[in-house]
Amino acid sequence: MRIETKTAHFTNPLYLESGRILEPYDIRYETYGELNEDKSNAIWVTHALTGSHHAAGLYENENKPGWWDGLIGPNKAINTDKYFVICSNVIGSCFGSTGPMSDDYSNHSPYRYKFPVITIKDMVKAQRILLDSLGIYKLEAIIGGSMGGMQALQAAVDFPNLANKIFAIATTSVTRPWAIAFNKVAQEAILEDPAFKKGYYDPEDIKANGLVGLAVGRMAGHISFLSPDSMDKKFGREYKRNDGLYELFGKFQVESYLEYNSYNFTKWFDPLSYLYITKAINIFDLSRGYDSLEEALANVKSDVHLISFQSDMLFEPKESKEVYDIMQKLHPKEQSHYLNVESSYGHDAFLVEIEKFEHYIKEALDGREEK
């Protein structure tokens, strides 16, 4: 599979939903497979909160492949022998696209809090401009999970002619207070960490040592990605180390899991990006600018595939079902489809239980009868 990683630089201003302007800006992106001659075989994959443009494949010297490698590749559900797959890092993030720690060109120092609030709509708009710059005006599909699913839905509403198919996975049309609350713990933990220096941290220092506040906040995030039952299954009451039960700092396996993943996370994710992207998630509301969700979804021309996971508590099945029900009411029945996957993995299922929905995606993309 041919992988290319590039950065596109845009000098035209990006007009943001807030009324503010971002200029100039970069978008870092990765592509898999080959774009055909009439540029009609492109699939746009959108990433979640802490995802990046690196959705598939294994770089040299890398241990772990891209975050949806199980789904994207030769003969996989998103078949790179057939499709040209493009995934770009959202603006506001920290993997090469312009974000709060990027240089504000007007004064050659990082934006930090001068960076404007970004919305899901803005992310979609920026990526749409990237597609335009590549001469891609029509997509076979837009596919994303969690915040990636928000982008897919937003694109379906904002650019009705862009994609033939939309796959919105483990997502919602509007972020509920449960999700906002978990983000709040993270934001508070980051903001109040003295090493965060009210946003004026040294990025090299923070990368080398990690920010404890970000780790604490990420622990809360990891809880929200799971569920009581998935934790039972994953951890039970096992002790990770040979600590005694009666030692104050003895650790259950679930505690070691949270520690390991959360502190590790601080080495590769920027705390200001975490603030900005969780903000974008918190204020996501597909109906904003419309009188109702119905009115927003009336725009949609793409086929819409909604996939939810039974034990997902961050974005519950009923939230996907609501979008499906409205689509069914407004549009021809065959334009919308809903799959609720039996799973006990909680929200994480869209990343870790690919085997439960890859067939569905393959069939929806390639048709039931493959040669």
Added chain:
Amino acid sequence: MRIETKTAHFTNPLYLESGRILEPYDIRYETYGELNEDKSNAIWVTHALTGSHHAAGLYENENKPGWWDGLIGPNKAINTDKYFVICSNVIGSCFGSTGPMSDDYSNHSPYRYKFPVITIKDMVKAQRILLDSLGIYKLEAIIGGSMGGMQALQAAVDFPNLANKIFAIATTSVTRPWAIAFNKVAQEAILEDPAFKKGYYDPEDIKANGLVGLAVGRMAGHISFLSPDSMDKKFGREYKRNDGLYELFGKFQVESYLEYNSYNFTKWFDPLSYLYITKAINIFDLSRGYDSLEEALANVKSDVHLISFQSDMLFEPKESKEVYDIMQKLHPKEQSHYLNVESSYGHDAFLVEIEKFEHYIKEALDGREEK
């Protein structure tokens, strides 16, 4: 209603489950109503993680009554005209019973980390000794919610002849990783707060200014006490202040709720006590010391009433149901009773939806036909 608040001082060593010893120790307790002549009308109420001995009534100059005031009082479900109610602060806590910030008499300075790990069994044992000291050898009932319910169950197993009736509300027989994970966020946030000074903080300073880490951790706690649906109902997507949507620090109502309650909490709760009590909750396992939960519950002679709440995710209904099912199998059917309350308030329901189970408790205590 007559309220008395006292401190009992014990010089005999308390032998802890860990093998360690606590001596001497104090237990702060409060009583409501009058103990009858043969001392047969006592009800022991047990408190939750951040609760105290102040379960009911309103002190002078106090705005808020005790934490279960809706349930305890003249003619209330736990009728103080009829019963003598006693509630004591658990050891390890910070409201007058011996805890990690109490003076270690051997060197006249606070225990801090020298304080031994306390278990639910230890809490029960200490309170049992208090009852003994008051000449109360038989209780009409033990009633508690959450960690209070753990104590009630533990007492039923450890002291089968102590109480006629046990009410274990919104609780479990063994703490699951979901609950442990939320406690982990809090513990980590406390431990890593520089102002915590690795446990060597100045208690006056911490009381005056509050510990941010404790606030962050408490936010996670508040999430665990609610549920996605209860948050929808309680907060929706309302904005608390007139912040703009596109301001990075604009606040949804749920965020203001978490901030207000969590920072307020740091003014009245001690961070080391939070570490020790969450530890006690994490390692709670009613079957410890037995081959199985069945074997532990075989001891029980009291009537056991289990009450759960449909939307409680911290201690799910099925966890109460499991205890009930085993009780039904082991003992005469009429010895155990299970009420699952329809509620969308999550774990908080045991404190805020008293109207949904007070009648049940009143009837179980006083009988169906009251004069």
